[in-house]
Amino acid sequence: MGKITLSQVRKSFGEVDVISGIDLDIEDGEFVVFVGPSGCGKSTLLRLIAGLEDTTSGSMQIDGQEATHLPPAKRGLAMVFQSYALYPHMTVRKNIAFPLKMAGMTADEQAKKVAHAANILNLTDYLDRRPGQLSGGQRQRVAIGRAIVREPAAFLFDEPLSNLDAALRVTMRQEISELHQSLKTTMIYVTHDQVEAMTMADKIVVLNAGRIEQVGSPLELYHSPRNLFVAGFIGSPKMNLISGAEAAKYNCATLGVRPEHIGVGAGDGHWQGVVGLSEHLGSDSFFKVSVDGIGTINVRANGELNVRAGDRIHLSPDLEKLHRFDAEGLALK
Amino acid sequence: MATQSSRSAARLMLSPTVILLLVWMIVPLAMTLWFSLKRYNLLYPDRTGFNDFGNYTRFVLSPAFGGAVVNTLILVVGVLVITVVLGILIALLIDQPIWGQGIVRILVISPFFIMPPVAALIWKNMFMNPTNGLFAEAAKLLGMAPIDFLGQAPLASIILIVAWQWLPFATLILLTALQSLSSEELEAAEMDGAGAIQRFWYIMLPHLARAITVVVLIQTIFLLGIFGEILVTTNGGPGTASTTLPYLIYKEALLDFDVGTAAAGGVVAVILANIVAFFLMRAIGKNLDA
Numbered sequence: 001m002g003k004i005t006l007s008q009v010r011k012s013f014g015e016v017d018v019i020s021g022i023d024l025d026i027e028d029g030e031f032v033v034f035v036g037p038s039g040c041g042k043s044t045l046l047r048l049i050a051g052l053e054d055t056t057s058g059s060m061q062i063d064g065q066e067a068t069h070l071p072p073a074k075r076g077l078a079m080v081f082q083s084y085a086l087y088p089h090m091t092v093r094k095n096i097a098f099p100l101k102m103a104g105m106t107a108d109e110q111a112k113k114v115a116h117a118a119n120i121l122n123l124t125d126y127l128d129r130r131p132g133q134l135s136g137g138q139r140q141r142v143a144i145g146r147a148i149v150r151e152p153a154a155f156l157f158d159e160p161l162s163n164l165d166a167a168l169r170v171t172m173r174q175e176i177s178e179l180h181q182s183l184k185t186t187m188i189y190v191t192h193d194q195v196e197a198m199t200m201a202d203k204i205v206v207l208n209a210g211r212i213e214q215v216g217s218p219l220e221l222y223h224s225p226r227n228l229f230v231a232g233f234i235g236s237p238k239m240n241l242i243s244g245a246e247a248a249k250y251n252c253a254t255l256g257v258r259p260e261h262i263g264v265g266a267g268d269g270h271w272q273g274v275v276g277l278s279e280h281l282g283s284d285s286f287f288k289v290s291v292d293g294i295g296t297i298n299v300r301a302n303g304e305l306n307v308r309a310g311d312r313i314h315l316s317p318d319l320e321k322l323h324r325f326d327a328e329g330l331a332l333k
Numbered sequence: 334m335a336t337q338s339s340r341s342a343a344r345l346m347l348s349p350t351v352i353l354l355l356v357w358m359i360v361p362l363a364m365t366l367w368f369s370l371k372r373y374n375l376l377y378p379d380r381t382g383f384n385d386f387g388n389y390t391r392f393v394l395s396p397a398f399g400g401a402v403v404n405t406l407i408l409v410v411g412v413l414v415i416t417v418v419l420g421i422l423i424a425l426l427i428d429q430p431i432w433g434q435g436i437v438r439i440l441v442i443s444p445f446f447i448m449p450p451v452a453a454l455i456w457k458n459m460f461m462n463p464t465n466g467l468f469a470e471a472a473k474l475l476g477m478a479p480i481d482f483l484g485q486a487p488l489a490s491i492i493l494i495v496a497w498q499w500l501p502f503a504t505l506i507l508l509t510a511l512q513s514l515s516s517e518e519l520e521a522a523e524m525d526g527a528g529a530i531q532r533f534w535y536i537m538l539p540h541l542a543r544a545i546t547v548v549v550l551i552q553t554i555f556l557l558g559i560f561g562e563i564l565v566t567t568n569g570g571p572g573t574a575s576t577t578l579p580y581l582i583y584k585e586a587l588l589d590f591d592v593g594t595a596a597a598g599g600v601v602a603v604i605l606a607n608i609v610a611f612f613l614m615r616a617i618g619k620n621l622d623a
Contacts (some may be wrong), residue, residue, distance in 0.1 A: 088542070098535070
């Protein structure tokens with residue numbers, strides 16, 4: 001079981017509120033991603049749940065039990081750190097067995113559980129090596145192994161992939177997702193990378209300046225962002241945000257159009273502009289178009305499109321998929 | 334240092350320093366060896382010529398020798414144990430965020446800046462003196478008889494003084510090692526269910542192993558030659574109770590004016606130091622491998 005409930009959790013360092021009053025329900029077996037720009041308090045929130053930081057006020061329940069002031073070891077949570085935090089003087093085997101040893105388990109049981117975890121994570125051949133002799137991805141797996149053997153109520157991941165190269169990141173991302181499918185344990189995952197958030201999460205929590213901006217499934221956030229911040233943060237490339245006279249035509253302060261919701265044509269378009277930069281990836285084409293009277297608009301087109309820098313093109317936004325925001329930045333229905 | 338020419342250029346540039354250092358080392362060593370084989374007593378200038386190994390046998394067979402070797406080892410081991418254990422504890426303590434941390438750290442390292450004879454005299458006259466020392470006053474206040482530290486426990490008192498001087502060194506090195514331990518590693522251990530003592534035993538102590546090795550090796554080098562503190566406090570006495578190998582050599586050379594025997598003693602001390610170094614490296618040297 002791994003149901004975690006936060007109510008009005010607040011954390012301040014001196015005068016500064018890092019986390020200002022957060023309410024959040026995390027259901028058992030959910031994969032929850034905390035995402036937000038750096039300094040938004042997502043890591044602090046994870047550390048509050050882990051018990052590595054004390055909450056300033058508010059309360060927290062794990063599986064219905066009051067956990068606000070429990071020490072980290074008593075919460076039944078396991079954490080994978082950004083730096084992996086492996087113990088460098090211990091072999092992989094001892095690293096993975098460490099939490100079991102601390103729990104006073106017999107050597108036989110330890111060996112059985114370590115073998116099981118190593119089997120799941122393909123670490124069997126590396127059990128007698130030290131962390132210094134492993135590659136980044138293998139260290140990552142050892143850190144996950146150390147978390148798995150404890151059979152925790154929930155796993156906490158603190159930007160676990162940020163030290164890996166791009167290709168390995170994709171592989172590890174899939175491995176963690178598969179692990180979640182097979183273990184069905186609650187996972188809380190912190191990242192600043194919205195692609196990781198979109199691909200892995202059941203539920204995304206978008207944080208900004210210590211506040212929750214929106215909670216929802218990846219597609220909910222994509223299709224109906226609650227405010228400008230979420231609209232700009234979720235989606236890649238970023239949503240075009242247009243203000244001024246053009247937005248006023250649609251009765252809003254800011255108009256949002258996703259780059260993939262703009263059609264490109266040679267004539268009779270809604271907007272006209274000159275292509276400033278064009279990137280052709282084969283599967284997709286990206287254009288930076290400076291549109292008359294509006295400014296720069298990013299456009300994404302499927303497949304190859306024979307448009308080069310300097311060409312004058314017509315753009316027609318999909319009127320069904322426009323996002324409208326009022327002067328406060330909140331979405332208009 | 335890749336090509337043939339850059340390698341030979343490097344050798345050429347390094348050679349003056351290497352040669353100078355070699356001469357600096359070889360000449361005194363050769364002279365000591367030379368003197369150690371000769372009759373050379375300043376009180377009897379007429380007795381000259383080779384003595385074969387007579388100086389060596391006299392030094393090694395003298396009644397004070399065995400005791401001096403034992404005293405030297407007790408001094409070294411005693412100071413090492415005190416400085417490493419207390420050093421770790423103090424390092425743990427001053428690693429905590431406390432008010433006035435800067436001043437505390439300066440106070441902790443200050444004994445290292447006091448010259449050894451001065452420190453020893455301060456301890457001898459202001460603390461350990463049985464009539465007007467602070468310890469005697471404290472004992473009288475508690476209704477006990479004052480202890481004559483340097484008379485009754487001369488070697489232990491010298492160990493105390495020397496340990497006090499070397500504690501800052503150990504603390505400083507262990508503190509920097511402690512600060513290089515990543516906080517995430519400790520937090521991971523905390524989440525893994527390790528209590529404070531287990532975190533110290535399984536995470537901090539292994540991390541400190543290399544620093545402890547450095548402290549032990551460097552201190553052993555200096556502690557084998559401790560001399561000034563003994564000279565100004567006990568003069569090796571009472572009797573030979575606090576005579577160490579360096580002090581015994583000093584006695585041969587400058588109190589008995591027997592240069593030949595003193596030189597032989599010096600050679601013996603070098604050999605013993607190398608034996609100690611050999612066993613020390615075998616015991617803890619593997620900690621220095623990366």
